[in-house]
Amino acid sequence: MLRDGGMALQRRLVAGMLTIIFLLCVYILCGNLVTQSGSSPPPKPSQGLTKGTGSGSRDSEEPLDRKSNSDQWSQPPPASTFHPELSSETVLHGHTRATHTPTLKTQTSTTAEQPKLAELKVLDVSKSSYDGVGVTRTSTKGPALQPQQSTQATRPTEPPFIGDAYMSEDITPQTDCPDSIRSQVAKTDFGGQFLKNIPVLQWAKHVTPEQHQRLRKYPGAHGWGGIDYKTLVETLSVLNSSANWQMLDDWRDRSDKSKCIRCAVVGNGGILKESKKGKEIDSHHYVFRTNGAIIKGFEQDVGSRTTHYTFSTNTLMNSMRSYAGLGYKGPPQSKETRYVFLPDHDRDYLLMKAAATHTQVERGPERAKDPSKYFGEDVSAEKLKMYHPDFVRYLRNRFLRSSALKTKYKDIYRPSTGAVMLLAALHTCDQVNAYGFMTPDYKSYSDHYYDSSYHPVGFFINHDLHMEMTLWQQLHQAGLIQLYMHT
Ligand SMILES: *[C@@H]1O[C@H](CO)[C@@H](O)[C@H](O)[C@H]1NC(C)=O
Numbered sequence: 001m002l003r004d005g006g007m008a009l010q011r012r013l014v015a016g017m018l019t020i021i022f023l024l025c026v027y028i029l030c031g032n033l034v035t036q037s038g039s040s041p042p043p044k045p046s047q048g049l050t051k052g053t054g055s056g057s058r059d060s061e062e063p064l065d066r067k068s069n070s071d072q073w074s075q076p077p078p079a080s081t082f083h084p085e086l087s088s089e090t091v092l093h094g095h096t097r098a099t100h101t102p103t104l105k106t107q108t109s110t111t112a113e114q115p116k117l118a119e120l121k122v123l124d125v126s127k128s129s130y131d132g133v134g135v136t137r138t139s140t141k142g143p144a145l146q147p148q149q150s151t152q153a154t155r156p157t158e159p160p161f162i163g164d165a166y167m168s169e170d171i172t173p174q175t176d177c178p179d180s181i182r183s184q185v186a187k188t189d190f191g192g193q194f195l196k197n198i199p200v201l202q203w204a205k206h207v208t209p210e211q212h213q214r215l216r217k218y219p220g221a222h223g224w225g226g227i228d229y230k231t232l233v234e235t236l237s238v239l240n241s242s243a244n245w246q247m248l249d250d251w252r253d254r255s256d257k258s259k260c261i262r263c264a265v266v267g268n269g270g271i272l273k274e275s276k277k278g279k280e281i282d283s284h285h286y287v288f289r290t291n292g293a294i295i296k297g298f299e300q301d302v303g304s305r306t307t308h309y310t311f312s313t314n315t316l317m318n319s320m321r322s323y324a325g326l327g328y329k330g331p332p333q334s335k336e337t338r339y340v341f342l343p344d345h346d347r348d349y350l351l352m353k354a355a356a357t358h359t360q361v362e363r364g365p366e367r368a369k370d371p372s373k374y375f376g377e378d379v380s381a382e383k384l385k386m387y388h389p390d391f392v393r394y395l396r397n398r399f400l401r402s403s404a405l406k407t408k409y410k411d412i413y414r415p416s417t418g419a420v421m422l423l424a425a426l427h428t429c430d431q432v433n434a435y436g437f438m439t440p441d442y443k444s445y446s447d448h449y450y451d452s453s454y455h456p457v458g459f460f461i462n463h464d465l466h467m468e469m470t471l472w473q474q475l476h477q478a479g480l481i482q483l484y485m486h487t
Helices: 004-040 097-112 115-127 131-139 181-187 211-215 229-236 280-283 313-323 346-357 389-398 415-430 466-476
Strands: 144-150 165-169 263-264 286-290 309-313 338-341 384-386 431-436
Touching: 165 389, 181 346, 181 415, 211 229, 229 346, 263 280, 263 415, 280 431, 286 415, 309 313, 313 346, 338 346, 346 384, 389 415, 415 431, 415 466
Parallel strands: 263 286, 263 431, 286 309, 309 338, 338 384
Antiparallel strands: 144 165
C-alpha cells in the first residue's frame, strides 16, 4: 500500500513537473515569436526587383516590394502586390495620410516640451559613453564635440535601437545671413526637433573607441554596426581636413559678397521635365544632386552644374546598372563637384578610402575597382565627404519616423538618399530651393525627368516616400524651403 501510495505520489509529481515544463515551453515559444516579429533580420532584397526604379526624392535601389502607386492613400494594397517574402504585418504601404500626421505632431510636441528633462539626460550621457569626446575636443582643430540633448527621458517606452541622443559640435555659421534657415527655424513647428549643432559629416576626428562603442549599436546608415574598428580607423583617417568636415568648404572663394548661401537641391522627379528650370538652378551658389542624375540633354530643365553629389555605394552601382540605357554614366564630374557618401555598409568606407588614396578598392563588392572610373582622375580627399551616422539617425528619428520602424523592417528602413541630401542642405545652407522632389500630384508625372515614357513612381519598404512628401510640404509651408511645384 505504502509502495502504491508512493508510486501515485510520484506519478502526480511527475505529471505536475511535466505540466510546468509544458507551460514553460509554451511561454518561451510565445516570447520567441513576439521577439521574432519585432526583430528578425529582413529578407535579402531580391535582384529581380532592382531594375527600373529610383526617383527624385528616392533611391534607385535597395529594392524591396515595389508596388503600384494606385492604392497609396486609401486602403491597403491587395495581397498580390506584396513581395512573397513579406508577411502581413508589414502592410507598410497601406497606411493612410491620417497615420502620418499624428506621428509628426507627436514628435514636434514631445520634443518641444522637454528642455528640462533633456538637460538631465545630457549630464547622464556625458558621464558614460561620451567621456572620450571631451578629451579629443581640446587636442584637435575643427568643431568641438559634446553630448547633445536626448529625448529619451520623455519617451520611456522608446526601444533602444532608436538612439535619440547625438553628438553635438560647436559649428560657427559661415555667414551672418539675416534670414537664414537656422535663424528662422525656431519660429516654426520644426523648432523643437531641429538640432543646429548636429554633426552632418563624419571625419577622422570622430573615430575613437568610445564613439565606436556608442555607434556600433546602430546598423546600416544609422551607426557603425557591423563595421570593425580597424576599418573605420583606416578609412575615416583619410578624411582629415576642413574640406572634409565642412559641407560648403569653398564658400569663401565663391561668396561674391553675398550674405546668404543659396542652395538648389535637385531630385530626379518627373516634375522637372519641360520645367525650363535649368538656368535658375545653375544660378545658385551650390547645386546638389543625387543617384541617377542624368544631366546631358536635360540642361534646360535641370541645369548643368553639380557642386554636391550624394549617394551610397549601393545606390550608385544600382543607378549605373539601371539607367545606363537612358544615358547615366556615373556621378557628374567637374572641378567644383564634391562627392558626399551616405554610408550604409563598410563598402562605402572602402570605396571612399580608395578614392581618396588613388588605389583600388581592397575588398567587398567593389574589390579591385578603380575609383577614378566613378569620380574622375582629379578626385582627391578634399573632394570627398561622408554623412555622420548620427545625422542620418537624427533625420530618421525626428523628421521621418516612419511606422516601418514598428515592423521587422526597422533595420532596413532609412530616409531616402534624396531626403538625406535635402535635409543636409537644410542644415548647412542659408536658403534652400528644392526641385524634382515628390509633390502631392506626383501621379501626373513620370518617376524621373529622363524617363522616355511614363513610368509610375515606385514605392519600397525601406523608404517612406509619402512621409517624405508630407515633410516637404510642411517645410515649404513653414517657409524653410521653397519646393518647386506645378500649382
Ligand atoms: C589629423 O590631422 C591632425 C593635425 O594635422 C593630426 O594631429 C592627426 O593625427 C590627424 N589624424 C589622423 C587620424 O590622421
